[in-house]
């Protein structure tokens with residue numbers, strides 16, 4: 001293993017569902033790839049896995065198959081762009097996976113962690129709200145992105161998510177993406193409201209990572225099961241996502257010491 005290699009892991013999460021996590025993870029993975037990075041996109045929404053639907057692919061195997069001793073990550077992974085852009089599908093409706101217990105965690109993560117080192121970026125599309133899987137994976141990743149929309153329910157639910165992760169897991173460094181806004185100002189205002197609540201009640205400073213406009217091109221991409229970046233590469237929403245990818249590239253360049261593990265697995269045992 002090349003110890004100078006850095007894999008930066010990015011968790012995409014949210015308080016409530018339907019805010020755009022899956023579309024953002026998918027297009028962000030493509031945008032990072034278009035900037036000449038290798039990337040792997042992992043479906044971690046173990047209850048409602050749907051990245052495969054948005055990609056229009058039918059994977060032969062998924063995360064659950066990895067629990068078999070002779071199945072390795074390379075047997076499960078689906079190539080999106082060859083080489084360097086891959087997808088790791090999840091199983092839908094598998095109760096034992098929806099809430100990882102510690103045995104499943106160690107089997108899966110130990111098999112995956114070395115494999116992840118083949119990529120510059122690891123993107124995790126997490127389920128909405130708080131469950132065991134979200135808590136574990138959010139704690140182990142380098143960048144913790146919370147997707148919000150300007151809706152009041154999104155703000156209260158993301159505040160609750162941040163509160164739980166910060167108080168129970170000591171996660172303090174949240175990056176916020178505001179999605180489905182009518183203009184930049186609406187996005188900034190939504191961010192400010194969440195920022196004030198987090199600072200005032202939790203003593204946490206959150207950072208605005210990007211703003212994505214509400215754009216009918218996203219709906220079109222969902223309906224045609226084709227990634228937005230392929231269907232409408234010049235759409236406003238994809239341009240907004242490309243800007244976020246550039247920022248992430250900048251962030252990764254400023255991380256001083258080599259990252260030797262895609263996921264901080266040692267944190268698993270810190271309950």
Ligand SMILES: Nc1ncnc2c1ncn2[C@@H]1O[C@H](COP(=O)(O)OP(=O)(O)O)[C@@H](O)[C@H]1O
Pocket residue numbers: 014016017018019020021022023024179180212213214215216218219222237
């Ligand atoms: N920027 C956007 N503009 C318009 N519609 C969007 C945008 N982002 C997401 N959507 C819509 O919201 C729906 C939910 O998005 P999805 O990515 O599945 O959310 P989540 O993964 O958070 O549940 C999608 O069907 C899509 O049509």
Ligand SMILES: [Mg+2]
Pocket residue numbers: 021022023045050
């Ligand atoms: Mg989703």
